[in-house]
Amino acid sequence: MKVETLRWFNNRLEMIDQRILPAAFEYLSYYTAHSVAEGIRSMVVRGAPAIGVAAAYGVALEAQHLQEKSAADFKTGMETGFTVLAASRPTAVNLFWALQRMRKVWESVTTQSPQQVAQRLLAEAHEILAEDIRINKAMGANGAALLKDGARVLTHCNAGALATAGWGTALGVFRSAVEAGKKISVIVDETRPFLQGARLTAWEMVQENIPVTLITDNMAGHLMAHGEIDAVVVGTDRVAANGDVANKIGTYMVAVLARRHNIPFYVACPLSTIDLNIASGKDIPIEERSVEEVKGFRDYHWAAEGVKIRNPAFDVTPAELVTGLITEKGVVLQPDGQGIRKLFG
């Protein structure tokens, strides 16, 4: 089964509701930038590349929604749409990258009618989606070459088809390795509190018949100490100019353990996730989400009443712990500022 995380259907955006997977598989429909922003905020869609694609469609939808307005009202409405989308989630840079790209397209056609602008923006959103899949497949091929036949590979969270327009970044590497005839098996952390590992990555790998084993977030160290993990591949929400990697909370712990056990730690990272404007990881904004998420899962709460709660959604892994950045332009081993600048050279 091909996972279409986002699709254009009947002149609207449809997104798989990732909050209810794998118990239910359902598409939700979006008509405006405002509803797409809410879909991003509430994590109907998540994963840095998928958020970028969703935001691009959000801009296109808003233009379509406003195309009968006067030029002045169209402009005002579009600006509001951009603002609302930009405020939906703070950490994944792909969101801002996609908005910037859509804005440039808009600015290039300001003399045209709202209808023409709307058409042009929709074409650009389609192109961003198609590009994302092409990029994932290029990354996948580059990453697959790093994995030995028989490798047992740990991943954290979901950097899969569900986190992108399709194929996936980290899980794209696994798909490409399997396509290349390698027998690999995947170990995935459940990834509290939103359980992207238990719900989404496990589901994707089962769909693909790639062997997958689920563990809780506190078990990776034990498996590494017992020689049961050969490599780690994760995705990322933003990479700073010096190679520091922001990704789902818990990634840093896995990286520290991988270093202790001399296990290679790879980050699958499309160029759109690299933020050259951020010097180092300590400047990457880390989203703190609602404490409700940590009290339990969905409406089922188990935490003791009266306890305080923290819920940082991401952490930063320093570049020194990263064995290699897997990009669509090749693998940057031991990434640093110089290695990253070369990608854009």
Place this chain on the structure above:
Amino acid sequence: MKVETLRWFNNRLEMIDQRILPAAFEYLSYYTAHSVAEGIRSMVVRGAPAIGVAAAYGVALEAQHLQEKSAADFKTGMETGFTVLAASRPTAVNLFWALQRMRKVWESVTTQSPQQVAQRLLAEAHEILAEDIRINKAMGANGAALLKDGARVLTHCNAGALATAGWGTALGVFRSAVEAGKKISVIVDETRPFLQGARLTAWEMVQENIPVTLITDNMAGHLMAHGEIDAVVVGTDRVAANGDVANKIGTYMVAVLARRHNIPFYVACPLSTIDLNIASGKDIPIEERSVEEVKGFRDYHWAAEGVKIRNPAFDVTPAELVTGLITEKGVVLQPDGQGIRKLFG
């Protein structure tokens, strides 16, 4: 509120049902070794010292249950009781320590009537319970001296009153620090899959008005990297002769991170938890529990269908990562075989 994890009431053992805390607070009653063994296996009671006390009462209950039998039937029944209790859980050594102690008492009174033996065994179980609390308070005082006023201390799982006859080992250190006038605050990992941190430690600390913050198991690294944790104190299920520490799965990951961030990592450990018969941590049996526990929590399952699951309940932290073992006889800094032997000298 004083937490009486286990209590002798109306000639039976009562134990708080820790599977349903904190949603409900309820005692279950036990009359035989067999039911106590099932209570240990199913984690009505958990925590190494509490398991030891429960097992002692299990032996006493079985003697009481069989006291009208012939001497031969009494002996056979008692042997079965010992066997069933010993098979309940494999990792916590206190279970075997308590059974050994009860067996010695039994062997010292074999010429007496079953009724007299039953009385003597019950007295010994009472003494083990009372001793456990005295030992915890001695450990607490020794450990409290290690914590600075204002310290923000991370703990994992529940090594509290609920894991002992009362007061607690790691949480006993916190109680003693507060009693000594120190202002400390506790950060606790939720401790998947059984959620002892979110349910039990958070509940105990709220009861005591000790400030407590809940995080998921993958957040400790982020907090350490941001300078938000000053020390770690955990309990243990078994310490090998060389100082290696078996404790709840995830402890090893916390220890590795603490070392990276130069944060002291202490283990609260009554002498009954030290197993001189085990040379090093790699010989400590690690219980693998039912995969059902990792699929979700209680009957609420969220994991994708068809995923394989691992569920090791404990891991081993090598002695080199332990800053100090806090015992009732004092603190062993940088524990090794020599330091541990001195405790028994």
